[in-house]
Amino acid sequence: xxxxxxxEGLRCxxxxxxxxxxxxxxxxxxxxxxxxxxxxEAIASTVSRERIAAGPKTIWRYADLLPASAHGAVDLGAGxxxxxxxxxxxxxxxxxxxxxxxxxxxxTGSFKDRVVSVALTRARELGFKVAACASTGNLANSxxxxxxxxxxxxxxxxxxxxxxxxxxxxxxxxxxxxALTGNYDDVNRLCAELASEHPTWAFVNVNVRSYYxxxxxxxxxxxxxxxxxxxxxxxxxxxxxGCQLTKVAKGFRELYKVGLLDxxxxxxxxxxxxxxxxxxxxxxxxxADIIRPVKPTGIAKSLAIGNPADxxxxxxxxxxxxxAVAAVTxxxxxxxxxxxxxxxxxxxxxxxxVTIAVLAKLVRAGVVKPKERxxxxxxxxxxxxxxxxxxxxxPTVTVSPDLDSFQAAVNVTDWQ
Amino acid sequence: MSVKVRIPTQxxxxxxxxGEVEVEGGTVGEALKALDVAHPGFTERLFDExxxxxxxxxxxxxxxxxxxxxxxxTPVPAGALISVVPxxxxxx
Ligand SMILES: Cc1ncc(COP(=O)(O)O)c(C=O)c1O
Ligand SMILES: [Zn+2]
Numbered sequence: 001x002x003x004x005x006x007x008e009g010l011r012c013x014x015x016x017x018x019x020x021x022x023x024x025x026x027x028x029x030x031x032x033x034x035x036x037x038x039x040x041e042a043i044a045s046t047v048s049r050e051r052i053a054a055g056p057k058t059i060w061r062y063a064d065l066l067p068a069s070a071h072g073a074v075d076l077g078a079g080x081x082x083x084x085x086x087x088x089x090x091x092x093x094x095x096x097x098x099x100x101x102x103x104x105x106x107x108t109g110s111f112k113d114r115v116v117s118v119a120l121t122r123a124r125e126l127g128f129k130v131a132a133c134a135s136t137g138n139l140a141n142s143x144x145x146x147x148x149x150x151x152x153x154x155x156x157x158x159x160x161x162x163x164x165x166x167x168x169x170x171x172x173x174x175x176x177x178x179a180l181t182g183n184y185d186d187v188n189r190l191c192a193e194l195a196s197e198h199p200t201w202a203f204v205n206v207n208v209r210s211y212y213x214x215x216x217x218x219x220x221x222x223x224x225x226x227x228x229x230x231x232x233x234x235x236x237x238x239x240x241x242g243c244q245l246t247k248v249a250k251g252f253r254e255l256y257k258v259g260l261l262d263x264x265x266x267x268x269x270x271x272x273x274x275x276x277x278x279x280x281x282x283x284x285x286x287x288a289d290i291i292r293p294v295k296p297t298g299i300a301k302s303l304a305i306g307n308p309a310d311x312x313x314x315x316x317x318x319x320x321x322x323x324a325v326a327a328v329t330x331x332x333x334x335x336x337x338x339x340x341x342x343x344x345x346x347x348x349x350x351x352x353x354v355t356i357a358v359l360a361k362l363v364r365a366g367v368v369k370p371k372e373r374x375x376x377x378x379x380x381x382x383x384x385x386x387x388x389x390x391x392x393x394x395p396t397v398t399v400s401p402d403l404d405s406f407q408a409a410v411n412v413t414d415w416q
Numbered sequence: 417m418s419v420k421v422r423i424p425t426q427x428x429x430x431x432x433x434x435g436e437v438e439v440e441g442g443t444v445g446e447a448l449k450a451l452d453v454a455h456p457g458f459t460e461r462l463f464d465e466x467x468x469x470x471x472x473x474x475x476x477x478x479x480x481x482x483x484x485x486x487x488x489x490t491p492v493p494a495g496a497l498i499s500v501v502p503x504x505x506x507x508x
Contacts, residue, residue: 014464014471028426029461031472031502192504290483309504312471 006043007067010034010210013313021067023126023202025209033309034210036067044258049229052260059114059218065254066218067211068121074150075121078106078113079218083226083375089343089356090374093363099232099375101223102346108145108169109381110138110302110349111244115215116146116204122211123202124150130201131175133157134191136184136240136302137166138349138380143204144173155201157187157194163301165384183296185307205241216244220251223375224261231255231265233372236359238351238379239271239280239325240305242314248377249317270323270367271314272358274300274350278327280311284318285325291315299330299388300350302380324367328357336360337382337389347382355379419447419492422499430457444477445488447498462500472503 010019014032025034047064055061056070059079063070082102090098106113116139120131131147132155133139140156147154154175158167159182171177180187188205195206204212224231231252237245252265273281276298283291291311296304308314318325328336333350336357341347348356359376362368382389399405420438423431431437432455439454441447452459464470475482476499482490492498 026472026502030464030470031426032470033472189504292481292484307504 005067005069006039006046006064008037008039011037023123023128023199023207025207036210036214038065038067040254040257047258047260049225049260052225059117059215059222062218062221065221065258066118067214068118068125072124073121074117074124074146076107076113076117076146076149078117080222081105083223084344084346086344086376089340092339092343093360094370095363095368095374096371097373099223099227099373100340100344100346101219101375101377103219103377103379104346104348104352104381108138108141109384110142111216111219111377111379112138112142113146114218115139115212115243116142118215119204119208119212120146120150120152120202123204123208124152126202126208128200128202128208129153130155130198132191132194132198132201132203133205134184134188134203135170135205136304137162137170137384138302139205140170140177141166141384144170144175144177147175148173157191159184159187159301159304161301163385163387165386166301169384183306184304185293185296188305188307213243213247216247217251217254219244219377220248221255224252224255224265227373229261230373231261231267232375233266234268234270234323234368235375235377236270236272236355236362236368237377238303238355239273239311239314240303240308240351242271242280242308242310242312244377244379245269245271245314246310246317249321267321268323268372269317269321270358270362271318271325272355273325273327274298274303274333274354275327275329276300277304277306279306279308280314281325281327283311283315283325289315298333299385300333300354301385302349302351303354324362324365326358326361326365328354328361332357332361334388334392338392340378341382346378348378349380349382349385350388351380352378352382353388417442417492417494419494419496419498421447421451422497424500424502426502427458427461427500430461431455442491443488444475444482444490444492444498447492448475448488474501474503475499476501 012027060070086098103111160179277296293307333353337353439450
């Protein structure tokens, strides 16, 4: 049995030029993004449902389909999060088989732990000692934590207006946290420049992005495995850069390619954005092929990328699969967070509110069908964005601690 | 019509190191064609087989992406500045 990754190299998604599997992310010929190329035949002859089941209870059980080796992985235990059957929420929305992929319970509370674990594992293999990123918040948490775990230094660049919780939960890990007076797109542009100034830093979403991106495939792998090696009919995925959605689609295709699914999956893929930053939803709506950058506003800061690098690819995946991209307002996002919490006991950050509110909207629009097996990706934890719901979620009443006051104030005598 | 084209670092080997090249052209497309005549090699780097600007190459007239103007047919006033800017790959 062959050990280690089945990586052949990197290939430009646009022009097909090939490159070695190093810290490269852009094609020097046409500036297209580089993608990891695998030897799928070798994977198919190695991988099996049993081999996966016997693996670790983390994303590393799928190491055969990842671009880094499970041995010596930078690992806090990301992945294999619960897939929860959501009958109460399904009933409210009019869906007969709804599932929630609960990525709020990852080590630092978001799906970013998947991508960062892969990125830093590969970065360490390539000899990097410093981890860096541009972040809308969740990535910052995860890079700082995984770098600490790996004994690497970290440099995390964030927009200065980020939620306090996301700053505290990054800074606690002791790396450099640089707050920049601009929006995420400004931060990202600076990091692209920094990446050429500091070639010895592994910017997870710049020079090692090709590896980082692959981590999101594990969402598709886990969903299929947890459904008994069946693909769902429809998934709803939040979109910031569009990377996650694109890789979820790729993940389902790969499972079939290496023989882990019996039939070719036909997963409809829908995308979720906030109205305060909806460049992909706008392009979908207007039928455009190109995405017009926007200046983000609103409460869904983790999704506030106005110029999404993989927006065009995400749009292609959605259109090709027969899904849709929709956007929802801040008040719909808050309602989505509360609906999810009230019906299923899962507390999501604003990105999860976006996903649930968009799911509700797409059911109403007839895009998501009542009888489909639907999976909603809940990608971040609600404790990170308390401000979003703080105004609506306080004590029901405040009374003095005696029986009479309680009985007078709390009139729920029919609760048995 | 004389216009300036700003060349990104990654493509300056084609322009003999120059960061800005002055060319003649009435539209963005004409100006970029003239750029390839003056410094052969630009066309294959900037355009795909169908003659469209490559997906990860952005062309700006002043501050505006030409995709949101009239594309390569966008008229250029004399003295205008056309910038070729590779997309910032990355993010999230
Ligand atoms: C919680 C959460 N969900 C979803 C996303 C979107 O991911 P992508 O940028 O890959 O589209 C992000 C991005 O930061 C996020 O933080
Ligand atoms: Zn290329």
